[in-house]
Amino acid sequence: MKNLQFNHQNLLLSFVLGVIALVINLYPVPFFANVQFILGNSLTVIVAILCGPWYALITSLLASTGLMLIWDSYHVFVIFSLEAVFLGFCRRRDIYALYGSFIFWAIIGMPLFYLMANIFFDLPAEHLSFVTLKQAINSLIYTSLASLLILMLPKLWFFETKIKDKQRRTLSKQMAYFITLMITLSLLFSALYFNFISLNKQQSLIKKNQQETVFHLSSAGEQYINMHTKVIKNAAQFFTLVNNTSADQQPLLSNLHNNYPGFISMLITDDKAKMIAASPITRFKDINSSNHLSVKDRDYFIEAFYNQKTFISSVFVGRGFGNDAIIAISAPYFNKDTPLQPAGVIEGSLDLKYFSAIDYDFNKHNNQSVILTDEANNIIYASDELNLKVMSPFKYSIHNGYYVTDLQLMNLQSTQSNIPEYIYATRELNNGWKIYVIEPFSPLLKLAERQMLSSFIILLSALLISFFISNRISQLLTVTLEMVANHFEKLNQHDLNTQVFDDNSPKEVYSLYQRLVTSKQELILHQLALEETVALRTLELEKANTKLQELVDKDPLTNLYNRRFAEHKFNEIREFCLRSEQAITVAILDLDFFKAINDSYGHLAGDECLRQVSELLSQHFKRDIDILARYGGEEFILILPMTNALNIEHHLNEFRVKLASTKINSPNAAKQFNVTVSIGAITANANYHAQLDKWIKIADDNLYQAKAQGRNRVHVSIINPQSEP
Numbered sequence: 001m002k003n004l005q006f007n008h009q010n011l012l013l014s015f016v017l018g019v020i021a022l023v024i025n026l027y028p029v030p031f032f033a034n035v036q037f038i039l040g041n042s043l044t045v046i047v048a049i050l051c052g053p054w055y056a057l058i059t060s061l062l063a064s065t066g067l068m069l070i071w072d073s074y075h076v077f078v079i080f081s082l083e084a085v086f087l088g089f090c091r092r093r094d095i096y097a098l099y100g101s102f103i104f105w106a107i108i109g110m111p112l113f114y115l116m117a118n119i120f121f122d123l124p125a126e127h128l129s130f131v132t133l134k135q136a137i138n139s140l141i142y143t144s145l146a147s148l149l150i151l152m153l154p155k156l157w158f159f160e161t162k163i164k165d166k167q168r169r170t171l172s173k174q175m176a177y178f179i180t181l182m183i184t185l186s187l188l189f190s191a192l193y194f195n196f197i198s199l200n201k202q203q204s205l206i207k208k209n210q211q212e213t214v215f216h217l218s219s220a221g222e223q224y225i226n227m228h229t230k231v232i233k234n235a236a237q238f239f240t241l242v243n244n245t246s247a248d249q250q251p252l253l254s255n256l257h258n259n260y261p262g263f264i265s266m267l268i269t270d271d272k273a274k275m276i277a278a279s280p281i282t283r284f285k286d287i288n289s290s291n292h293l294s295v296k297d298r299d300y301f302i303e304a305f306y307n308q309k310t311f312i313s314s315v316f317v318g319r320g321f322g323n324d325a326i327i328a329i330s331a332p333y334f335n336k337d338t339p340l341q342p343a344g345v346i347e348g349s350l351d352l353k354y355f356s357a358i359d360y361d362f363n364k365h366n367n368q369s370v371i372l373t374d375e376a377n378n379i380i381y382a383s384d385e386l387n388l389k390v391m392s393p394f395k396y397s398i399h400n401g402y403y404v405t406d407l408q409l410m411n412l413q414s415t416q417s418n419i420p421e422y423i424y425a426t427r428e429l430n431n432g433w434k435i436y437v438i439e440p441f442s443p444l445l446k447l448a449e450r451q452m453l454s455s456f457i458i459l460l461s462a463l464l465i466s467f468f469i470s471n472r473i474s475q476l477l478t479v480t481l482e483m484v485a486n487h488f489e490k491l492n493q494h495d496l497n498t499q500v501f502d503d504n505s506p507k508e509v510y511s512l513y514q515r516l517v518t519s520k521q522e523l524i525l526h527q528l529a530l531e532e533t534v535a536l537r538t539l540e541l542e543k544a545n546t547k548l549q550e551l552v553d554k555d556p557l558t559n560l561y562n563r564r565f566a567e568h569k570f571n572e573i574r575e576f577c578l579r580s581e582q583a584i585t586v587a588i589l590d591l592d593f594f595k596a597i598n599d600s601y602g603h604l605a606g607d608e609c610l611r612q613v614s615e616l617l618s619q620h621f622k623r624d625i626d627i628l629a630r631y632g633g634e635e636f637i638l639i640l641p642m643t644n645a646l647n648i649e650h651h652l653n654e655f656r657v658k659l660a661s662t663k664i665n666s667p668n669a670a671k672q673f674n675v676t677v678s679i680g681a682i683t684a685n686a687n688y689h690a691q692l693d694k695w696i697k698i699a700d701d702n703l704y705q706a707k708a709q710g711r712n713r714v715h716v717s718i719i720n721p722q723s724e725p
């Protein structure tokens, strides 16, 4: 945290992606019931991977704002912010996002979400685990999507520059993750797709089944009412035709009632609304004795008698004949001679318990329940398990929109609750009644939960298996590649033919290995050839250098050293002789009357003379340490280290004599001539003087004397250190 410095580009990226995530999260993808998938959070994961935990936190807060707006719950800020920061840190620890997501939801996400859902959500306890699992799966979906997006666009340079703490991953790790990701995603989507299909199928089956039931029940109900209405109608016609007396009507009515037990009771009135026959007869007798024979005020009498029509009443509690909920069906009958004025009314009270028989027949194999209401929305019949009171108004609330499903949902017990209780289908009967077929919603929700749980378990095991398999696959390639690399790192010429792979290694890697061996062989040969060429070139260069040095140091005519070299070498020689306290002789040799030789024999003869004198010098002063140099014109300088002072004059004289007796050949006319030399020299200890000039001065003076005394002679000064001027 202490180094928390925000980079402007990262900040902008996390903000922009956050706003996009907010908008995407406002439109979650509906799946089933209240299950929705949120995809905007994948942008949070992208920021966590690319920019790290604190930028991801910014994106997550924005993305969660979108979710808060649609879910109206603040828990999203806590859970998704934690997830974003966790994934950001996973990236820093080099843990892939999908693995990180699994770890997060297994250890923190699911327990925390469950706890918060328990406190803040209006959900039944058994539904919480489902919602929690759904959230974890959703998270895996958007994390996989984000990872895939990043893997698909590896050259997205704009993002590349922003990756903090980026570490180079091994090929094997990358391959394993890619394969795991692909397997997880495809399994995830196929599991969700099949869940979706199966839930849809289940829903349409329920819908179809309910609609069929409601249709059959309503048809049966209509038939039941129609049939009994027809019975009353026919009975009224019969009584009109036969014109019976009231005494005849009682047995006829009893007989009719026996044939149609769907009626609880039946009665016949005269034109004064007085009951003249009734069935069962025992009840009629009871009424008779209590003097309650008039039905003047009853709708079934008024409607049938005065309006002269067949009438079906609403449901009501019967009077006199008992306290059952009944429906009265009535019709007027006439006398033959007064066809416009009814002679009375025949009525049948329909037994509503009949519906329980139909209900039982239809629903003994499933958990459907039935409710029948009249046109005033009062319950005529309701399956026992619903505990609804007959005759009471039918109260329920309908769910709209919150649960995404094609089914119609309603609540009967907790009409204010968000969780639907029943799936229903309804149909109106011909007479305005309504029939409802309902069944509990929770089994369907349970099915979705079970599917979600099994998807999660399949996913988890698939992830583990695919992780294991992909690791093995990638190792097959990368381990052998690593072997090739290791082998070539240590490889030398002698190991080239050693076999490092067995027959099981991949063909491509083996072929790569063989090609590398060939290249390495070529490289070694090339290197050897190169080394040989370099050695040759070095030798030639050394020779050229020596030659060049000779050119610099030597006099081209005589091949003796030149004056510069002699002067330079003097210091070296002196240093050497100083250490061993040796004497040095510096001699200047000047050929006598050389001008005359040039004049007499020509310049070329002069040159030849200089060459032959030089040769003679080389032969005479043959120690390696002696420096023989042409001093200029016909003058030579000799620097002779470690000279014997007693012997030097003699040695110089020897040369002088040898030269004087040597015939010099002239190149032109094959003439020979002699030449002599005058020598001035100094022999002194090395410490005589550091400057060569001082030595030359003495030698020059001696030379001058030799010339002056007639030439062809040697003058040597032997100086000991004490006599230094």
Ligand SMILES: Nc1nc2c(ncn2[C@@H]2O[C@H](COP(=O)(O)OP(=O)(O)OP(=O)(O)O)[C@@H](O)[C@H]2O)c(=O)[nH]1
Pocket: 590, 591, 592, 593, 594, 595, 596, 598, 602, 603, 604, 605, 606, 607, 610, 632, 633, 634, 707, 711
């Ligand atoms: N052929 C030839 N002549 C040279 C060369 N260098 C110098 N000379 C000649 O050598 C001659 C030297 O002459 P001088 O200095 O008068 O000396 P000398 O004739 O030897 O007389 P003394 O030294 O007094 O005996 C000159 O004529 C130069 O031209 C050379 O490289 N080749």
